[in-house]
Amino acid sequence: MAGIPWSSEEIELLQELYPKLGWSCHLDIGRSRKAVNVQASRLKLKSSLGSGRLKFIDTYAEQIKHKNLIVLEEYKGTRVSILHKHLDCGTEWSTRPDYILNANSSCPKCYHNYSDHVYLIYFEEFDLYKIGITNNINKRLKRYNKTPTLIYSINLSNYDRARDLEKQLLSMVNLVNTNLLNDGNTETFKATKEEIKELGKYFA
Numbered sequence: 029m030a031g032i033p034w035s036s037e038e039i040e041l042l043q044e045l046y047p048k049l050g051w052s053c054h055l056d057i058g059r060s061r062k063a064v065n066v067q068a069s070r071l072k073l074k075s076s077l078g079s080g081r082l083k084f085i086d087t088y089a090e091q092i093k094h095k096n097l098i099v100l101e102e103y104k105g106t107r108v109s110i111l112h113k114h115l116d117c118g119t120e121w122s123t124r125p126d127y128i129l130n131a132n133s134s135c136p137k138c139y140h141n142y143s144d145h146v147y148l149i150y151f152e153e154f155d156l157y158k159i160g161i162t163n164n165i166n167k168r169l170k171r172y173n174k175t176p177t178l179i180y181s182i183n184l185s186n187y188d189r190a191r192d193l194e195k196q197l198l199s200m201v202n203l204v205n206t207n208l209l210n211d212g213n214t215e216t217f218k219a220t221k222e223e224i225k226e227l228g229k230y231f232a
């Protein structure tokens with residue numbers, strides 16, 4: 029079974045997409061999965077996704093479940109932006125899976141519009157303080173690898189004001205990046221009890 033010969037456009041597309049998408053690029057090319065695989069092996073193309081790709085699709089959906097995120101487009105590899113949806117607020121936006129997986133990136137609307145609380149916490153294990161903003165302090169604190177003590181928090185009911193206060197507070201401390209936390213290491217610092225008390229005035 030020879031099939032219809034491949035055009036140079038199809039070959040080009042295959043050479044471009046197969047390394048990223050594996051056989052699933054057959055949808056873009058308009059060929060059968062089998063035809064794509066045969067042609068790819070003829071051209072000695074290798075897919076970085078290997079045969080584990082399907083398994084990883086499930087894994088990716090699984091991995092973002094806890095953030096209440098779903099994907100509305102077919103997964104095409106970690107570096108190819110696809111449409112996501114945040115079930116809490118209904119926002120749909122395009123982003124790269126690796127941004128969701130590796131960074132702490134989540135729904136842009138919830139992050140930008142609703143982060144209105146500024147908090148100062150203390151990690152006793154590391155003798156380390158941290159300042160941050162969030163829209164939900166209890167939820168946020170649970171996402172750290174160590175349980176912090178909440179020292180101060182204030183709800184400014186406005187993202188810009190929360191961001192401004194956070195910036196101001198961060199400019200007043202000597203930030204140290206210890207890499208001890210699973211996230212947010214750039215906003216940590218050491219301080220004396222007196223210095224913390226001074227910062228407390230901004231949470232009043």
Ligand SMILES: [Zn+2]
Binds near residue numbers: 116
């Ligand atoms: Zn959201």
